[in-house]
Amino acid sequence: MGDTLFDELGGMACLEKVHKIFYGKLLSHPWLKGFFEGVPRWHLESQQSEFMAGVFGGPRIYGGRPPKSAHMHLFITEEVFLIRHDLLRESLAEAGVRPDLMERWLTYDMRMKSALVKESPSDCAGRYNNEAVVVVDKPL
Numbered sequence: 001m002g003d004t005l006f007d008e009l010g011g012m013a014c015l016e017k018v019h020k021i022f023y024g025k026l027l028s029h030p031w032l033k034g035f036f037e038g039v040p041r042w043h044l045e046s047q048q049s050e051f052m053a054g055v056f057g058g059p060r061i062y063g064g065r066p067p068k069s070a071h072m073h074l075f076i077t078e079e080v081f082l083i084r085h086d087l088l089r090e091s092l093a094e095a096g097v098r099p100d101l102m103e104r105w106l107t108y109d110m111r112m113k114s115a116l117v118k119e120s121p122s123d124c125a126g127r128y129n130n131e132a133v134v135v136v137d138k139p140l
């Protein structure tokens, strides 16, 4: 059996390096930062790294919700999803991830699009009884 993508990338150290750069970009993006208000950065980075570790054939240590229910309350349009995807591409390049591994990572990322993208805020629902749906307007 060959190495998993997780091993080829260099394990958790690589995922953590990429996600540190990535959340720096997401949390300073004029539009996307609005989605993350009030969520601690350490939580976002660690959950993202633990989730992707499992996706890439590494340890299955992610204990959060599956992506569809974790993002149920967020009005994520296709445009928002694709901006995030481009910021991930930039982060992988800045972290020095080999181009072929980068493409494999991005393919896994893109596969989640249909689970997260919604047509209208009415397709969203709070994860708890009284949780509001998060709609972030595009800045003018």
Ligand code: HEM
Pocket (backbone or CB within 6 Å): 032, 035, 036, 039, 044, 047, 048, 051, 064, 065, 067, 070, 071, 074, 076, 080, 081, 084, 109, 110, 112, 113, 116
């Ligand atoms: C392939 C795409 C994505 C993946 C794999 C992903 C993965 C994750 C994971 C694993 C969590 C932690 C869930 C938990 O704590 O139970 C999370 C939380 C979150 N994600 Fe994503 N995400 C993706 C796309 C997006 C997009 C496009 C946005 C909107 C810009 C977004 C915004 C958020 C926010 C705001 C949280 C925190 C939710 C909260 O705890 O209140 N994500 N994401």
